[in-house]
Amino acid sequence: MITLRSISIWAGAIAMACVLNTSVLAQSTSKSLSSESVLETIKKRGKLRAGVATFVPWVMRSKDGKLIGFEIDVAKKIADDMDVEIEFVPTAFSGIIPALIAGEFDIIMTGISLVPKRNLTVNFSNPYNWGGIGMAANKKLTGTWKAEDFNKSDVVFTVRRGSNDSIASVRKIAPKAKIRQFDDDAQAIQDVLNGTAHAFITAEPKPTNYAREYADQIWQPLGKKKLLRWPSAFAVRKGDPDILNWLNNWITLSTERGFIEERHDYWFRGVQWKSAVAK
DSSP states (O other), X not given: OOOHHHXXXXXXXXXXXXXXXXXXXXXXXXXXXXXXXXXXXHHHHTEEEEEEOOBTTTBEXXXXXXXXXXXXXXXXXXXXXXXSEEEEEEOOGGGHHHHHHTTSOSEEOSOOBOOHHHHTTSEEOOOOXXXXXXXXXXXXXXXXXXXXXXXXXXXXXXXXXXXHHHHHHHHHHOTTSEEEEESSHHHHHHHHHTTSSSEEEEETTHHHHHHHHTTTTEEOTTTTOOSEEEEEOOEEOSSOHHHHHHHHHHHHHHHHTTHHHHHHIIIIIOOTTGGGXXX
């Protein structure tokens, strides 16, 4: 005979079984997602692969061919704190996001700015550094100019290919001017030195360093004024919360302990490292 009590016990047993099954399924799903995380892949591989693009002083080649710079120090510290080795994968900046998505490396560590449009394609960590865009101009061509004089259709700006912030900065001060893009900074500033372009817009401290190095040819029409301030963040592939959690916690701890500030001051405020950089 089926009683209300037996129905209640039966229903309770079914409910408990459903809870247990749901819990097991959740644990199984969690383990599956965790095993697919790039963080787990890095741990199993024993090596962190970092995508980098050369930018002074973020990433540079030393005279002996090694990679040095602010981002290199940061990446090495991250790998050390993960207890893994570090492998750098030099990549043209214009193709660095597609290369990340294609799985050619685990993380972009090259001072990439956190841009909403990029965030549609990749995920960003919290900012760990802030940069700014400045301008270096040919002294002979523009030495008497004010900012508004650059806004002419026959004025040519050079920028690093793929640098959305630099392009936006040109459009901000000189919407009528032409923009010429190059694959690296050396080509972009050389065009200005040659007098075939009027100004080079790029991230500081490069404009300041160029004005110091080529004082007879290059000047800064805007002084120390930054055209645009932007946050640097690490970029990872979509759908992976574990690596973002680890990186964000690392940023918090490394900021609190002064590591990031100390390395930033060395590479961005000093110039003692310049003698080690390959020409």
